[in-house]
Amino acid sequence: MKPEELLYAETHEWIAVEETGGEKTATLGLSAFAVELLTDLVYIELPTVGQLVEARQPFCVVESVKAVSDVYSPVAGEVVAVNDALPDALETLSADAYGAGWIAKIKISDASGLANLLDFAAYQKQCEEAQ
């Protein structure tokens, strides 16, 4: 995935939305900016396939030496796939945040959350202002 083509939540998740046969599926990951902030990663607690998620609610947890961080879903839906390779290869998050570092895929039941998302330029600006 190219970061410029993705949408971003304020909470630093990136989202790619695909539509097939009337069904929208969102692929989710963490932005490179977020991963860089999360040093000393030790664990990712992936959601389970079939788990229902709510918009702007945490559905996944990333653990570093210092603290636990929540990962939020921007949309409501059902988890249909998770990246099982990730827990044993956390370095993928920093090596390929927008590709192999994807976290989960969600079948969207309510797409209204997508309206709150930022495009790449707006997200970059938010990150710069925070620093």
Added chain:
Amino acid sequence: MNTTTGLQQTPLHDWHAAHGGRLVDFGGWSMPVQYASIVEEHQATRSAVGLFDISHMGRLIVEGEARLQFLDSLLTRRVEDMQPGQIRYSLICNESGGILDDVLAYRIAEAQSEPAELMLVVNASNGEKIVAWLEEHCDGQASIRDATHQRAMLAVQGPQAIGLMGQLFDCDLTAMRYYTGRRAELEGESCYVSRTGYTGEDGCEIICDASVTVAIWDRLATAAEKIGGMAAGLGARDTLRLEAAMPLYGHELSEAINPIQAGLGFAINLRDREFPGRDAITRFRQDGRQPVRIGLQLPGRRVPRQGCPVLDAGQQVGQVTSGTFSPTLEQPIAMAYVNSTAAEQKNLDIDIRGQLTPATVTPLPFYKRDR
């Protein structure tokens, strides 16, 4: 003080910011939690040397003719019989035996005949509380001078620490005994150096005038880098002290905790003295059913944190006080208070975010350096 953030700053604040320090609010001070990586800073301290800015800790000078007797009447540990240059770890308790702070008492003098400067080093988060407590109890016997901003404090910790200090200071510190201090000079600047620390490694803590802190730190940092050492933040300070099973105020110590359950009986002298909490502590000592501070080691990578319930056969028996992923042991570790029966068990469970995780009860400390 930074008027925008309202946080206090140490003399090294700008150095931290310029060197990638991630500044956070710690006890009302703007302090670096890490520079690049907590694990990297931790490992550098265990293998070479780590440099820590600990200027946020309070430095209180106790003055007056009766200052020794005054401190003797408040601290859990005797002060009056301290030798010149000696340093003692002590607690300050309230009347119920609850811990107000853990402190280091310094008797700064070169000889018995020299009137000693008495200094207390206290936790940053408890500075105001302890000053108020001391002033409330001094009754004209002594006065308290807060020297926190006049003097900075640094820590140099690790197997190479003493060697590094010897390169830069005008004396060989190899023979300096633990929990003693002495004056030493770095390029003509006079400092007070003590063989103390909070990492489980050998090393020193340095107290110097605020005006020379940056210069001294620069020398230390340049020399440290040459031997694989580096500046380390509060994140690494926490993982290091936890591996060494050292208690932290706000976690293992608080006003709701007494010294007996904390396992700090060595910091109590009961004989021939009255001090707040003395009677309560005597009762706790005699009570065989006090909670116990234990160590726990876990498989996997889910980390127990402060507040996680500890269970035995489905019943809660205690609570985690501190937890982390140990960079040295490469597994999650935690300290907890549990009831005296549970403390005898080999295995207990920890509820981590709703999931029961098995843990092994481990003797403390988790890490002990080679001597």
